[in-house]
Amino acid sequence: MIFAQEQMMRSHVSHRRSTTLRRALTCAAASLVLLVAGCSSGSGGTKSDGTITDDSNETLLVWTDPTRQAGFEQFQKAHPGVKMKIETYDGNALLTKMKLFNRTGKGWPDILFDGRTTRIAQWTDPSMDYAQPLDTLVPQDVRTAFGSSNDPCTESGKLYCLRNDLAQTVTWYNKTLMDRFGYQVPKTWDEYKALGERVAKEHPGYIIGSAGSLFSYYDYFWASGCPIQQVTGPKKVHIDMKDPRCTRVADLLDPMIKNGSVTGVGLFDPEMAELGKQGKVLMLPGASWLGDFLFKPDNLFNTPDGQIAAAPYPSWQGESTNWSGSVGGGIYVVSKHSKNMKGAAEVIQWMTTSNDYQKTAPTYPAYGPAAKAWAERLAGDTFYAADPFPAMEQQASKVNPVESPTSYDVEGAFTEVVVPSVRSGAGIAASLDALQTRLVNLAKADGYVVE
Template identity: 60%
Template sequence: MTLPTSPRPQQRTTPPATRRQSRWCRALPAAAAASLLLVACGSGDGGAKKPGAADDPSAQLLVWTDSTRQPGFEQFKKAHPNVPMKIETYDSETLLTKIQLFNRTGKGWPDVLFSQVPNDVAALSSKQYDFAQPLDALIPADVRTGFGKSNADCTIDGKLYCLKNDLAQSVLWYDKSLMDQFGYQVPTTWNEYRDLGLKVAKEHPGYLVGTAGFKFLYYDFFWASGCPLQQVTGPDQVVIDTKDPRCTRVADLLDPLIAAGSVSRSGPFDTDVIKLGQEKKILMMPGASWYGDFVFKPDNSFKSAKGTIAAAAYPKWEGESTNWSGSTGGGIYMVSKHTKNTKGAYDMAQWMATSNEYQSTAATYPAYGPAAQVWSSRVNADGFYASDPFPVLQGAVDRVNPIEANTRYQIDAPMTATVVEKVRGGGKIADGLSELDKQLTQLAQMSGYTVK
């Protein structure tokens, strides 16, 4: 998921978080079989740094990245010609298998790694993979402060293991022209959202206020609601409980809207929903901060008209004091503990995550606060939106519900195989919750967690 991170503008052949987390959409047996593969890399030629060995600032840095971040690393290379480095794109599907192979052979690790899967930090910082370097003593305190709460999910057992590249906080996207035309008010609570959705189904059948047939159902609704599916309560301890009221209220909210037809059984990237978008029949859609640029705007997606789409703060659940958001993505930079050039590696990771030179033109909302302020000018001058969405996006940054955290088990495939499958097959969200609980519990236990 992914967050999501960013695709190339106007080239969304696959949604950002879909690409980023595609390896977790497979069935469990396939994932287990994949873990048995030994995939040779042939990229890195350095071995592990020997204990006590001094850093070598002339040692070449091997960078692994996705194609979207590659131009940023090329930009760093051009700005730092004295830093020896080699940039390679890699297949995220085989990342963990390759790291295990390198651990056995004692060589081949990348020095700097960009991952599209935020959960990777939980695995790569664990004893099982022993890859990620703690960054607390390497990144200056003022730089860490500039991230605010954005690096919270990079912190495992009290140590900072990654730097966040971008954020994917949830907001409520809506078509302002349609809302004005129909005389509707933007909902500020989920009860108002439900009531408006039922009203839309009756007064304007065929129009949508959201979708439920995709794995983003977890990020946009369950996570934002505080449903404990990845709640880390201690070292190797998690809470998974789909009977929690914060889980069941999601089903209570959406199932009536799905039955009424104003929330689609498809996902935002399915052809039937894209067709409705191009027919200007998407009234509202809860979704990540990148939806504006990569769902509503592109010609091969909703192709919304200029000046019609706006963002509003996420609605609030009854009894809550905060209108919590979810998070669909957000890539991360990690530094290898095996690197022979530690300072060069973390300097590069820090530059990628914080440089105004790079982040000001980034495709998605920068995680580093000062860079986000510079990035906002691009959004302000865009001309696509009915009003500047940046204040709303900024307001959601610190409202991503802290109950969920990165874990060594992945949630996309179980969510797809249980709840989403029920929805797409004509059933209810509520019908898939018990099986989701069972599958997640099994995965968590297989990953070494005690489940409460």
């Protein structure tokens, strides 16, 4: 999915001040995008010895989501000599179309923006063989300035994509309500659980988390380091839902779901929006984009100005690092079939590093210097009770490295197994054995050795 739910969610988000900011990050956003008529970019951009051949006169076919479309158009306007054809695509049909292009030997986009970061494993898999290594196309100093942001783009020592943005998790909280009730923002997950017990007794109906959607995978399991998709080598993966880093998430959340301090509905369900509008959301551990895309929009929480703030993520007992999860963060991929690879690489480098573009972007830029420029927007935003950027910046380098991209659908498995268990009242712990079985079967079917 990312993302099936994330893309669907962002299709319904409108900015508080009437600016529609659509987030198309996955394969389930049919309401956002247009079906793409295949346009051949030609095939064979590399020689057998791996050297790159390029024709700067070749038109670059760009496939993007609607949100990034404006950035590509901005690049085109600033670089009129670069020939580009920019199209939005149907996320539901993306994999099908790519497989068709592989069969017919034509049609691949030269540049692909994919809102699902984890899908880079599919673009590099020999069965798809789409992504071009970028190591010789993107200067070393540029790659270095991304820090660890491009780690999901790296396989066997080669860089296959550039991250557009980060979706590191932070602790969002309503400062006004927390101060009124005399609560402190938890620094550990034990403190978080204790706060939930207090809230359930002292202010029933208020919540400090959500566990009824795919987002609980990113917000809790990923941050905990649960080995749901821990890649240990080429086509090797470690999956162990009995690992304490998995079971402690269930031990944390199940009692809180039962006492009502963590809701069993999803972040973007109508019931959740109603809780937000009623001012019942005290806290939400979640993506760095929740402030702008959940708390702020009129049609979602519609939170008044000056109430929402962000804090660093809690840490687990015995651990010194307060790890984050990752809830999105799109990638730019250059096709190995492109006849104009250097041109394509220049475009995605501009899209990820240009301050002119990234400083106005809706989400936290993956490129370090651009993130600094982007921070200026948040600092002047009166919606926030305090500047949330320091917490985002702290967590940007703390995305738990246990999780890695795989070419099978982990998000779909989680959504089909864990989410229904939560919503039915059975809880998380009751679903972990079934999730283990589903993931192992998916991995083996896709050619992985499960360790």
